Structures are given as C-alpha cells and as structure tokens.
Amino acid sequence: MLKSGLQRTGNIKNNARKKADYGGVAGEIDDVMVQDPFCKVYFPKRDAYRLRYDGTDLYFCSEECKDKFIKSKK
Numbered sequence: 316m317l318k319s320g321l322q323r324t325g326n327i328k329n330n331a332r333k334k335a336d337y338g339g340v341a342g343e344i345d346d347v348m349v350q351d352p353f354c355k356v357y358f359p360k361r362d363a364y365r366l367r368y369d370g371t372d373l374y375f376c377s378e379e380c381k382d383k384f385i386k387s388k389k
C-alpha cells in the first residue's frame with residue numbers, strides 16, 4: 316500500500332517536470348508576438364508576412380499591409 320503510493324507520487328512529479336520543460340520551449344517559439352508597423356496590430360510571428368526592409372525584418376499581419384507599407388515608403 317505504502318510502496319505503491321510512493322511510486323505514484325514519483326510518476327506525477329516526473330510528468331509535471333517534463334510537461335513544463337516542453338511547454339516552456341514550445342511556447343517561446345510559437346507565441347512570439349510582433350507588431351505590424353503599418354496598422355499597429357499585434358499578432359503571432361508564425362502568421363506574419365515578412366519583409367526585409369533597410370536591413371531589418373518587418374512583420375505584417377497581411378499581404379495588403381505589406382504592400383501598403385512598401386508604397387508608403389516610395
């Protein structure tokens with residue numbers, strides 16, 4: 316009785332630690348928020364339309380914003 320109880324506690328601890336490690340890394344990669352420099356909206360980087368402009372990477376929420384930004388700079 317006591318033995319199996321201890322074993323269970325050990326398993327729960329292990330699982331919790333694994334989940335935290337994995338979640339921390341995945342969360343950082345997936346949930347980075349960037350700002351659209353044209354419409355000022357924040358959105359996840361993985362959905363971004365990227366533009367290399369003046370040596371900097373800019374991230375737009377849509378292709379439309381990207382085009383409008385490029386036109387506004389000309």
Ligand SMILES: [Zn+2]
Pocket residue numbers: 351353354355356375376377380
């Ligand atoms: Zn936008």
